Amino acid sequence: xxxxxxxxxxxxxxxxxxSAPEALYVYGIAPAGVRAPRFPGVDGAPVRLLTxxxxxxxxxxxxxxxxxxxxxxxxxxxVLDELAxxxxxxxxxxxxxxxRPDALLSQLRTDxxxxxxxxxxxxxxxxxxxxxxxxxxxxxxLVRRDENLRNLALRTRRRPDYEANVRLGEAIARxxxxxxxxxxxxxxxxxxxxxxxxxxxxxxxxxVLSASFLLRSTDERRFRQAVDVRARDCGDRLAxxxxxxxxxxxxxxxRPTPAGR
Amino acid sequence: MITxxxxxxxxxxxxxxxxxxxxxxxxxxxxxxxxxVSLVGxxxxxxxxxxxxxSVDTYLRxxxxxxxxxxxxxxxxxxxxxxxxxxxxxxxxxxxxxRTARSLTDKVRDIxxxxxxxxAEEEATRPRDHTRERAARGRSPQRPRSRPAxxxxxxxxRPRSRPxxRTETEDE
Numbered sequence: 001x002x003x004x005x006x007x008x009x010x011x012x013x014x015x016x017x018x019s020a021p022e023a024l025y026v027y028g029i030a031p032a033g034v035r036a037p038r039f040p041g042v043d044g045a046p047v048r049l050l051t052x053x054x055x056x057x058x059x060x061x062x063x064x065x066x067x068x069x070x071x072x073x074x075x076x077x078x079v080l081d082e083l084a085x086x087x088x089x090x091x092x093x094x095x096x097x098x099x100r101p102d103a104l105l106s107q108l109r110t111d112x113x114x115x116x117x118x119x120x121x122x123x124x125x126x127x128x129x130x131x132x133x134x135x136x137x138x139x140x141x142l143v144r145r146d147e148n149l150r151n152l153a154l155r156t157r158r159r160p161d162y163e164a165n166v167r168l169g170e171a172i173a174r175x176x177x178x179x180x181x182x183x184x185x186x187x188x189x190x191x192x193x194x195x196x197x198x199x200x201x202x203x204x205x206x207x208v209l210s211a212s213f214l215l216r217s218t219d220e221r222r223f224r225q226a227v228d229v230r231a232r233d234c235g236d237r238l239a240x241x242x243x244x245x246x247x248x249x250x251x252x253x254x255r256p257t258p259a260g261r
Numbered sequence: 262m263i264t265x266x267x268x269x270x271x272x273x274x275x276x277x278x279x280x281x282x283x284x285x286x287x288x289x290x291x292x293x294x295x296x297x298v299s300l301v302g303x304x305x306x307x308x309x310x311x312x313x314x315x316s317v318d319t320y321l322r323x324x325x326x327x328x329x330x331x332x333x334x335x336x337x338x339x340x341x342x343x344x345x346x347x348x349x350x351x352x353x354x355x356x357x358x359x360r361t362a363r364s365l366t367d368k369v370r371d372i373x374x375x376x377x378x379x380x381a382e383e384e385a386t387r388p389r390d391h392t393r394e395r396a397a398r399g400r401s402p403q404r405p406r407s408r409p410a411x412x413x414x415x416x417x418x419r420p421r422s423r424p425x426x427r428t429e430t431e432d433e
Contacts, residue, residue, distance in 0.1 A: 029290070073285055074278060093289035107292055130273075131280055139323065140330050153327050160328070169320025172327060201283060212284065231273040240273040243280045249288040 022100045023062035024050075027079045028247065029090040029108070029115055032056045037082040042072045047079050052105045053112035055119075058083055059104070066095045080247040088123040090115060091247040093254075118252055125196060125214050126245030128223060132187060132209030134180040137236035142175050149175055176237075177205060183234040184209035190230055194223050199250040209238065212250035220245060 025042050032051045036058070041047040043063035049056040058079060066072070073094060080091045098104040108115070143149045152171055156164045184203075188211060192198045201210035215223050224242065231240040 026292075068286065070278065073282070076285060077278070077281070091289045093287070093291050094285045096289075096291055111292075127284075129281060129284060136323070139326070143327055143330060144332065150332060153330070153332060156324065157328060165324035165328075166317055166320050168327060169317075169323035172323040173320060176323075199288075210283075212288075227273050241280060242273045243277075246281060246284065247289075249281075249284040252288075252290045254288070254291050 024059040024098045024101060024104060025062045025066075026092050026096050026098050026104065027058040027060075027076065028083055028092050029055055029057050029119075030083050031087060031116075031119060034083060034086045037079045039078040039082055040075060041079050042066065042075050044075075050101060050104060050108075052108040055108045055112060055115055057098075057104055057108060059098070059101075062097050066097075068094065084126070084245075084247040088119040088125075089247050090118055090122070090252045091249050093249075122214070122248040122251055124216055124218075125248060125251070126217050126220060127212050127248045127250055128215055128220065128242055128244035129212045129246060129250075130187070130191065130209065130227060131207055131241045131243075132180070132184050132238040133207050133241075134177055134205075135235065135237055135239045136172075136176045138179065139172055139176050142179060143172065146175060177208065179237045181208045183238040187230045187234065187238065187240065191223065191226060194219060194226055197251055201250075209240075212246075214248060214251045217245070 025045070027037075027041065027047065032054050034049070034056060036049050037047045039047065041060035043060075045060035045063065047058050047060045049058055063072075076094050080089065083089045084091075098107070143153055149171055152168050156168045187209060188198075188200075191211075191213060195213035195215050197214040199212045199214075201212065203210055213223065227240060227242050234240075
């Protein structure tokens with residue numbers, strides 16, 4: 001794999017490399033007073049807290065190179081999990097660096113009000129991510145119900161050949177996907193009212209549902225039960241998976257600092 | 262060989278790292294004066310995260326599975342025996358289908374014959390056959406039109422979910 005390049009968003013940081021001696025890997029921002037995570041961070045570095053203006057940032061020495069390795073992704077996630085277990089947290093995206101500790105502290109000072117407000121918004125909440133993938137378990141019903149599919153199937157039986165089979169299979173795959181998408185919309189319609197906020201992610205032909213829900217921790221059980229009911233209800237069309245509770249990745253403002261502030 | 266019925270999943274599974282990859286990589290906070298290291302190879306990683314199965318191979322498996330279906334006992338339109346009135350519909354049985362078909366028109370035989378072949382193939386693959394499909398087939402000759410399009414299916418008739426690995430996240 002190629003060495004990572006860096007992108008700076010301000011003139012001062014452009015060209016900073018990941019191996020700058022003072023650079024810090026930033027995991028997230030929490031209210032001051034949390035315990036430093038015991039889990040080692042990215043590249044096995046110990047995680048420490050930098051405190052300023054009632055806030056603290058969890059950081060570790062930036063590794064010489066950052067790559068999206070499984071163990072580093074897991075370390076990022078584990079550090080955030082441990083912090084989120086203690087209270088509200090603004091998780092950073094993977095691979096965010098601060099060029100120097102003083103730059104980080106000054107940022108916390110400048111942004112304190114805005115960051116504290118965001119912490120309040122996710123206080124007592126968790127993120128649950130629900131994904132749904134296409135299941136063709138009901139395709140037999142679909143072929144029987146859908147006049148066009150059924151006729152195509154019978155025609156293909158009378159004159160079976162490779163092309164006809166591909167056409168038939170493709171038509172069934174389209175039908176199965178359409179049903180799964182419909183089920184995904186229903187699932188979303190049932191789950192969204194249980195959440196404080198909902199954020200939809202990208203979908204494709206296989207994964208037709210990808211949504212994050214911001215839930216009050218006390219509603220998590222009820223939410224999971226609702227997912228169970230939906231999963232049974234549409235299990236032959238859509239396979240649901242639930243991940244969480246997660247740090248609220250999807251419910252923090254990605255760029256909290258208005259330019260020139 | 263894939264038996265599509267086996268893929269029916271009725272309980273949500275607990276997510277894995279791959280399920281949250283996009284959150285860790287694309288969401289979360291980025292502060293302007295900080296630096297986001299651009300990660301070479303990240304797109305490849307994301308594509309690897311899921312298996313994309315829209316391929317001709319999948320289509321052919323669908324077609325193959327479809328060709329094993331009993332399309333005779335359609336839930337909506339009339340079945341072939343019914344087109345010929347009550348007496349035929351009541352006397353015709355699975356075993357007698359071929360014999361009866363010989364006395365019918367070529368067009369009808371066209372429709373019935375593939376079904377016969379399917380039945381024979383079915384016998385050969387019986388051990389792999391899914392309970393649900395067996396149950397449906399066992400019933401249909403006697404009650405060809407008894408199933409409404411959106412039939413309420415009692416619990417015992419539902420496909421069973423396979424036992425799923427439970428993880429600590431599931432119960433929290």
